[in-house]
Amino acid sequence: MVIRVGKEQIEQIRLHAENTYPEECCGLLLGVINDRDKLLVEVRQTENNWEEELTELWSIKTGNKRNRFSIAPNVLLKVQKEARDRNLSIIGIYHSHPDHPAIPSEFDRAIAWQQYSYIIVSVQQGRTQDIRSWTLDEAHQFQSEEIVTSR
Numbered sequence: 001m002v003i004r005v006g007k008e009q010i011e012q013i014r015l016h017a018e019n020t021y022p023e024e025c026c027g028l029l030l031g032v033i034n035d036r037d038k039l040l041v042e043v044r045q046t047e048n049n050w051e052e053e054l055t056e057l058w059s060i061k062t063g064n065k066r067n068r069f070s071i072a073p074n075v076l077l078k079v080q081k082e083a084r085d086r087n088l089s090i091i092g093i094y095h096s097h098p099d100h101p102a103i104p105s106e107f108d109r110a111i112a113w114q115q116y117s118y119i120i121v122s123v124q125q126g127r128t129q130d131i132r133s134w135t136l137d138e139a140h141q142f143q144s145e146e147i148v149t150s151r
């Protein structure tokens with residue numbers, strides 16, 4: 001599988017990641033999934049809704065907006081409905097890793113859903129260094145997914 005994206009969509013993700021630095025940004029990827037590829041149609045920025053209480057919920061030691069993100073369930077539902085009304089679906093989630101590589105963390109893996117593309121932006125010292133996409137295999141392990149930029 002590859003994910004096909006537009007130049008301006010990647011730009012939108014990059015800017016969001018840099019503007020949110022040193023905290024993690026996050027957002028939803030709306031598009032269409034075919035047999036062969038995913039087509040990204042729209043990038044929807046969301047708030048990083050990470051709260052201290054989630055640390056307990058997920059049984060993890062530490063967490064703050066510099067190393068965790070969370071999209072509020074009501075936002076997810078709202079965007080899901082909007083997408084459906086336009087014959088689109090949520091095909092993935094993007095977020096940033098401030099001063100860390102664009103590689104999913106164990107926490108990212110724990111909360112990840114099958115089928116979704118996970119685009120991760122590595123922002124070093126406020127500047128984007130790397131943008132990669134990941135998707136889960138059948139063993140619930142992340143495999144890298146090619147980002148094909150066009151348009």
Ligand SMILES: [Zn+2]
Nearest residue numbers: 095104105108
């Ligand atoms: Zn992450």
